[in-house]
Amino acid sequence: MEFPTQFRTLLLFFFFFDMRQGVRGSHELFNESRSVAVELSKVDNRYKPVYHFRPPKNWMNDPNAPMYFNGIYHFLYQYNPRGAVWGNIVWAHAVSVDLVNWKIVEPAIYPTKSFDINGCWSGSATILPGKGPAVLYTGVDSRNRQVQNIVFPMNVSDPYLRRWYKPDYNPVMRPVDGINATSFRDPTTGWKASDGKWRTIVGSKVDRMGTVILYRSDDFIHWKKASRPLHSVMNTGMWECPDLFPVLCRGKRGVDHNRHTTPVNHIDRCVKHVLKVSLDDTRYDYYTVGKYHEDSDEYVPNLNSIDNANGLRYDYGSFYASKSFYDDKKQRRILWSWVNETDLISDDIAKGWAGVQTIPRSVWLAKNGRQVVQWPVEEIESLRGKKTEMKGLKLKQGSRLEVKGVKATQTDVEVVFKVSGLERAEPFDPSWFSDPEKLCAHKGAEVPGKVGPFGLLVLASGNLTEYTAVFFRVFKYRSKYVTLMCSDATRSSLRSELYKRSFGGFVDIDIKKRQQISLRSLIDRSIVESFGAKGRTCITSRVYPTLLSDEKAKVHLFAFNHGSETVKISNLKAWEMRKATIVEDV
């Protein structure tokens, strides 16, 4: 991907700053702030997550080439080794046996050749049968064109795959035949169709039409552009970081894209596909469920799938440039995503670090086939320490219940709310369907309702001058119900200058039938990752309570209900989370 919005704003800021001051060229400042060396001993850890993946210091963005190979998980990522803002990007590389604790080894890819001298941007890994991994990535060449390159491990027997080499025949895909040379990036994992040819897609745009260009190859090295793209949608702008993968119609098991044409048993014959794109226009990740047709080499979304910035999102909060891989160890598909900082760039420079990855999530198709479901990988539960549990408690209107006994700055909390009085729920206006985020902003945790708002107040001060509210609200619509989930950061910090959005998404469940809804939140200092209704709707927020700037301040976790209908906590479990071990081993 290209440099982040935050940075564009910085550029703009310096541009105007220059106009006013008339002293220095914007590029000088740009260059300076992206290479301000960070001393490890000076890194400010107060807001730094302890069990989410993040390097000890500096800037990180997109996940790259996640894979499982020979017993080791590899996680590579866009990284600035020389500062806490975007710039000087290399592919940093971490390895793990459990997806929780990581060893950071030397960077795998960095600019060295004419085909990547101006940038080594995002890409993906493909395990070539009998040969090992190959990585396709976007290079920015000496003429500032985006091209696609290939690299291989120098020694596939080295368990950590520490060193990689770039063949001289790179680039393997060039921006010719009308491809826009500055909008051509982020190749996906390759897959082989039954004609024996490899495929990959690359994100692009034609004017305002977002598109994924299809390439075919016999040997994974010589690539030929197909005459038609795999998929395009009018007026969606640049498609970054596309991801295409198969999902089984039933069950949580994942499928390898390179095996889906020869299913292992009859149950596996029903396979659908997911195509995700990161829309540069809005900076969020959208997906559709559909079918990749091998004969025509096209992806066709389901008829009822909205295929633009009004469509489904993996996560309705801060979450971008995600990428999945098939984990052969546990036969599951795992999704990673970058979560950016939403404090100020000056804060990031002062902190000495910026960027977090989500807890890796298992992904599968929901039973109704309309969407995917996501759940933190089970390995993360190995960090659960001290536990507290509550059962059968009533939350009357206006009541609040403190979850005590666990450190509220690093917590995994899972709660099941039993609802009642649905027939008295607030009426839903169908015009609200188009913008759940606006609805969350309008009907916040403070606004009393009927069935809800109820949920959690996390990273809260005792007197509630600061808190982040993660909650549900149920509405009545015709003879049915609409369930809204919000993650509201508007009161998360006393600092008024921060980005404090009230994110929201609808939850596709039959609340009348279930009469209950669950919520899991992974709270980790400045990140709150929430999973509604067992992972049907997910929302991630970044928050910077001033409360955390005082190491000794007491941080609280509450359950609450501001609806007139009583809500019951049938079960609440909270665990204090231990730190993950993330060490450099270069």
Ligand SMILES: *[C@@H]1O[C@H](CO)[C@@H](O)[C@H](O)[C@H]1NC(C)=O
């Ligand atoms: C800024 O960095 C770019 C690329 O790294 C370089 O070409 C340019 O000369 C630098 N500008 C200044 C003013 O240092």
Ligand SMILES: *[C@@H]1O[C@H](CO)[C@@H](O)[C@H](O)[C@H]1NC(C)=O
């Ligand atoms: C490749 O890695 C293996 C395992 O670490 C090692 O034994 C072997 O010497 C390496 N080969 C080369 C050529 O470095």
Ligand SMILES: *[C@@H]1O[C@H](CO)[C@@H](O)[C@H](O)[C@H]1NC(C)=O
């Ligand atoms: C190519 O993409 C760039 C970056 O978005 C854009 O500024 C430019 O107008 C595009 N060029 C054409 C010919 O569409």
Ligand SMILES: *[C@@H]1O[C@H](CO)[C@@H](O)[C@H](O)[C@H]1NC(C)=O
């Ligand atoms: C609320 O609590 C915080 C931290 O516990 C404290 O710093 C602040 O002064 C309190 N504010 C009020 C208005 O009581």
Ligand SMILES: *[C@H]1O[C@@H](CO)[C@H](O)[C@@H](O)[C@@H]1NC(C)=O
């Ligand atoms: C994350 O930061 C916020 C606040 O600065 C921006 O509005 C988002 O666009 C940004 N997200 C990405 C993916 O860059």
